[in-house]
Amino acid sequence: MVQRYGLDIAGGAEYHCRIVAEHLARHAEVEVLTTCASDYVSWENHYPEGVEVLNGIPVRRFPVARERDLRRFAQWSRRVAGPHSDADEERWLEEEGPLSPALVEEVARRGDGYDHLIFFSYRYYTTYHGLRAAPERAVLVPTAENDGVHRLRLFAPFFRLPRAIVWNSVEEREMIQEIAPVHRMPGDVVGVGSQLPAGLDPDGFRKRRGIAGRFLLYLGRIDRNKGCDELFAFFLRYREETGSALKLLLIGKPVLPVPEHAAIVQLGFVLDQEKWDALGACEALVMPSRYESLSMVTLEAWWARRPVLANGRCEVLRGQCRRSNGGLYYAHYDEFRESLSLLEADAALRRALGENGRRYFDANYTWDIVERKYLDLLGSLA
């Protein structure tokens, strides 16, 4: 069960849910329960209500009763950021949405018909109320980020309800353990695999896109929430101070104005293979986001044997870089400059970090491993 589901929804917990569902469908009968929403901001009903089959998976969609009012949501977010009551938190969750009582009723009514109900993303109305409607069959994949939401009081008892929790990272587990006694609850750090390409064609990518010279790659939504504004400022300052000729290549949908500068190249959306070829051609992947529960593009960069330069203020990214020995990280500009200088200057270091990253990926994030962890966990609950 997930708040949105569709082949056109890229990235985030929704994509995570879809590829897990498609892989688990090789071992069990899988159905998806979700809303008719496609837009994560408004939750506007977009897909038709009812059942459709996507990549062999039956998807049951339920309507959203009320779209999200951003102004009201902001007001309630401000309210729960200060002194507030439990009722305020319930109201905040309602405003967060997607408000789909029909989906929650379906879980309550038909939940017994499933062996397991896997809920993705703890912070949404559908997950919170859906899981509470059928906790005895529930497995939670929280995809929690360290953005403070998990500290709302209503979530502490909530995390104790499911039968098991599938964590994205060790750091995510530690973060939730701070607010809820889930130490003894069944669970495992699993994460997710990737749809890997047959091979990489970095030279072809350069030719097709007319890109000469070395570049740093950013993959994902170009958004302030992803730390892109800080990345632009740091990168331009780095070039100015060091005289570096490195470029910054951006792949993804821009929702933030990108500085007009010859060193910053924007490609917008690209096909999956093109993304992999870009990874093969880059010097390193930069991941400036402060809030990640698991960065799939970071793992993909490691599969492509590329080092990562990550935002060290994100505990998950910092932990992944340390455990894999596959990337450097920064908490402020000075560390950004020194880390990037080092990566730019030392080809042997880049290779070694990339190789370490690949070993880390192979040891933890191949689909065989991810599927096995899910199946073992679900099997232990039977």
Add this chain to the structure above:
Amino acid sequence: MSFEIKTEGVDVQAIMGAIRKRIEEKRQGLYSDAEIREIAEKSLDAVLDAHEFNPDFVKDFRAQPSRWNFSFHEQTLYESSRGAVGRALHGLRRLLQPIQKLFWNPNPMISALSRQSDLNAYYAHLLTNLAVELTKLNLELQELKNRQLALQGRVEFDSRRERTLEQMVVFREEPEKKGPDGA
């Protein structure tokens, strides 16, 4: 970079430690006056470039005030730059000066423009010094921010540790109660 990383058995934590040490060393040495002036000039560059000044003007501005600022004295209005002809012209204008003064009084204008010339030089000096001082403050602010981040990290770590220890106490299993027969 002044330090090398051994690529065999790369240890990211060790690399980050080396990077932090290097940053710390830089900060301890802080910046020399010359480095601050250099950084300040970069800030000034940004200001000037932002307004799309004529590049020649910027170059002149940097070189010597005499090349961009005008100097003004009592005779400036009557002088000419055309060599010998100019000197003759200057003499003629001086001769006609008393007649000209019957029509208008140039003294307030001469006085105002002289003062403006001095003010221009003063403003340029002030602007450069302000840029230097701002740069110093900016560096100090950056250092304080970095210290604050480091302290925040320590506080977060300590509070996590504290909570974990508290939970260890709360959730420690009670020893199983034995029956009267000791079973």
